[in-house]
Amino acid sequence: MLKVENISVHTDSFRLKNISFSIAPGEYVVLAGPSGAGKTMLLETLAGHRKPKGGNILLNDKNLTQYSADKRPFTLLFQELALFPHLNVAENIGFAIRDKNKQAIIKDLASQFSITNHLTKKIYHLSGGEKQRVALARALATKPDVLLLDEPLTSLDKPVKNELIRILFRLNQQGQTIIHVTHDVHEAINLADKTGIMQNGELTQFCSPRELIKNPGNYFTASFLDYENILPLNGLEIPEKYNPSAYAYIAFNSKNIKPGKQSGKLQITGTLIQRPSGQMWLESALGLIKIQEADHYGIHDGQQTTISIDYHDILFLTS
């Protein structure tokens, strides 16, 4: 069990504030957040490349906080992979292996990652996907308790990305604990057992992907989760049973919007705007609302109309 307790890191320009979460062995955790949220800084802190100002990192109740990077049973795989250009593939994989069966281990990993034919090649002769596999093989050669991945799927071609997702799934199925940071929330939802959302150096949520989608909680997470419409609550008449005073925003998707006035539902009136693509927007006093295609409405660009949304399809969000 990995426990991260109140980890804080201070630099001249950024602060990571009281990050806490725990991960069971074999779990796949994805920490998502926009650029500058502190994801890589957190990974580097877990890996031992940054000294926290406060807090603890415990693995199976052993406190690793003061351990240097080379003493921690974690391996960090950077986004740029950092494959050593002065070594060939086999030398990269075997870089940190001190076992007397080093060559056998290299061959085994090469076979596992389908890079046996590339073992004598220099790194700059490999394709993007091959480099990813070599980097993973090298990272796993040391049998880390936790594999730390910094944006592993970013800027990869679709086929390479899909292949890597399968590899990561397989590794996790084999029991490898993984912490993966990304700015792509879909990666978080699709891959993770648990998902964390990071914002401005804070871990604002940490739960299962299902819980996250069901209840994003605040404006930031909802916008990060691609909710199509997030509107300020001000000026809307919401029944008291939904406790509107506790929230600042509502979120809903266009598929839940019904044309016309329907009693017992939230009603918003505005002017329809139709884009050449067929996409429709409703310009309301609350802002632009993305709605479904024009056929549902039977009215045209520039006409006034009212839409209705069932309160059960609305998420209430804090600011």
Add this chain to the structure above:
Amino acid sequence: MKRGIQQQIFMVLSGVVLLFLAAPLVSLLLGPDLSEYTRAASDSETISSIKTTLSMAFMATVLFAVPGIPLAWLLARKKFMLKNFIQGMIDLPVVIPHTAAGIALLTVVSPKTTLGSTLESLGLSFIGTHAGIAMAMAFVSVPFLINAARQGFEMIPVSYEKTSMSLGLSPGRTFFKVSLPLARHSIINGMIMMFARGMSEFGAVVIIAYHPLTIPTLIFERFGAFGLDHARPIAALFVLIALAVFILLRWFATRKKYVES
């Protein structure tokens, strides 16, 4: 294709600089005839001076690479107090008059100083010795090595070193297995520059150790005592040797580069 006016002006200006650089060297090399070259090459004092110059420049380079390369790494990788001051201090020997550098060294290692007398009692004297020549050469040329190595280390993405440590290698092993091989090209370039600058040093060397003679001192001595005709063949011979050494070292350094796009 018609060249633009700007390109034509640049070519003329470039020609002026190249002529300025090439004319004295070509004139120097073409001046002596073959017999003068042969005489210079068989002169025992010249041969001894060449040996002294090359060997001491080599010694200075190798000896000061040992502490200079770790210093370069620290400057490239770490933040510490007085870092800018230290960087300025490293650059200083390049910009001060080299006779002043020789005087500065003398104030430290002269037998009249505590350090100098102590070292002399231990059998290490710098005044008028090979050790003094190597020290004077090192003083004015080590900035070339440190700066080149520092730039080499700075060019390596930090993620390589972090990855090595994350894979379980200690910082020391990471330095030898990752940082040093990846900065090798810059370090060797720096060593070549240090060696070249060291062997051409006159000002600091002549203050610390007029004898044993190095080639620059011998040229100065022959010119002062016998005039241009006696100094020129030695100077020409040394330029040829320097050129050969430089080409050889450059070839060695560029044989294999670790370049990752």
